[in-house]
Amino acid sequence: MKIYMGFDDTDVAGAKIGTGRLVRMFEKKLPQGARLWGALRHQLLLDDRIHYTSHNSPACAVVEIEDAALLPELIARAIAHIEELASPGSDPGLCVAPEDAALDDIVAFGLCCTHQIETQARAKALCATAGVHLSGHGGTCDGIIGATAAVGLTAYGWSGRFLEYGGLRALPDPITVAELEAAGILPVMTDVAAKRLALDAEIHTDGWLSPRLWGGRAVAPIVEKDGRLTALGKKPRDAEVAE
Known part of the structure; x- marks a missing residue:
C-alpha cells in the first residue's frame, strides 16, 4: 500500500x-x-x-x-x-x-x-x-x-x-535507455515526430535527472537536438530552493 x-x-x-x-x-x-x-x-x-x-x-x-x-x-x-x-x-x-x-x-x-x-x-x-x-x-x-x-x-x-526515486541521484550521466528503464524510469520523446528509443541509446542528463510523475509513474521527458538526446532537467532556481 x-x-x-x-x-x-x-x-x-x-x-x-x-x-x-x-x-x-x-x-x-x-x-x-x-x-x-x-x-x-x-x-x-x-x-x-x-x-x-x-x-x-x-x-x-x-x-x-x-x-x-x-x-x-x-x-x-x-x-x-x-x-x-x-x-x-x-x-x-x-x-x-x-x-x-x-x-x-x-x-x-x-x-x-x-x-x-x-x-x-x-x-x-x-x-x-x-x-x-x-x-x-x-x-x-x-x-x-x-x-x-x-x-x-x-x-x-x-x-x-x-526529488528522489530509487537511487535517482546515483544514476550515471550519460545513461542508456536500458539503464533508465531498469531503474523504473520510462524515457519518452517529446518531439512532434517522437520515436521509440533504442535500448543502447545514450541520454544526457547534465547531472540533473528530473523525472516527472506522469500516469502514476516516473517518466523522463527526452528532447533531441543535433543528434544529442537530453533529459529535460530543472531550473537552477528549483535546485536552489527545493533540493
Missing part, C-alpha cells in the same frame, strides 16, 4: 534545509516494513497574497508499507521529523493519506491550488471528510494548505517532479 505524505512550509528564507530536502531526509526515519517509493516536488500558485518562503513548492513522500498498522507510527515519525528540522519561524503542515482513501476532493483541491488561493478551513474540512491526517506544527500552520495540495496532486498522478 502506498501512503502519501505531504509536507509544506517547513523552512524560512536562507534556511539550509528546504522542504524538498527535509522530505528526502525522512527516508532515513522510516520504520521497518516501510520504504520510500519516491519524493516529489509540486508547484503551486505564485501570488503576492500567499506567504510562501520562496517558490510555493510543497513536497510529498510516497511511502510503501507492508502493513496498514504502520500508519500511526509513520505519522508520529513525520511529526517528530518536522519538529526536529523545521526552521524556527516557519509554518509547517503535514497531511498523510493512504492511497485507498476517498481522495477525489483532495485531488481537486490540489489542482485548485495551482491556479487559485485556497484556505486552511477548506483543507481541514476536506481532510476531515476523507478521514485523513492533517496537522499544523508551528507558526500560522499555513503549511497545511500546501501539504494537502501535495497529497492531492500526487494522488492525481500527473503532477510533480521527482
Whole structure:
C-alpha cells in the first residue's frame, strides 16, 4: 500500500534545509516494513497574497508499507521529523493519506491550488471528510494548505517532479535507455515526430535527472537536438530552493 505524505512550509528564507530536502531526509526515519517509493516536488500558485518562503513548492513522500498498522507510527515519525528540522519561524503542515482513501476532493483541491488561493478551513474540512491526517506544527500552520495540495496532486498522478526515486541521484550521466528503464524510469520523446528509443541509446542528463510523475509513474521527458538526446532537467532556481 502506498501512503502519501505531504509536507509544506517547513523552512524560512536562507534556511539550509528546504522542504524538498527535509522530505528526502525522512527516508532515513522510516520504520521497518516501510520504504520510500519516491519524493516529489509540486508547484503551486505564485501570488503576492500567499506567504510562501520562496517558490510555493510543497513536497510529498510516497511511502510503501507492508502493513496498514504502520500508519500511526509513520505519522508520529513525520511529526517528530518536522519538529526536529523545521526552521524556527516557519509554518509547517503535514497531511498523510493512504492511497485507498476517498481522495477525489483532495485531488481537486490540489489542482485548485495551482491556479487559485485556497484556505486552511477548506483543507481541514476536506481532510476531515476523507478521514485523513492533517496537522499544523508551528507558526500560522499555513503549511497545511500546501501539504494537502501535495497529497492531492500526487494522488492525481500527473503532477510533480521527482526529488528522489530509487537511487535517482546515483544514476550515471550519460545513461542508456536500458539503464533508465531498469531503474523504473520510462524515457519518452517529446518531439512532434517522437520515436521509440533504442535500448543502447545514450541520454544526457547534465547531472540533473528530473523525472516527472506522469500516469502514476516516473517518466523522463527526452528532447533531441543535433543528434544529442537530453533529459529535460530543472531550473537552477528549483535546485536552489527545493533540493
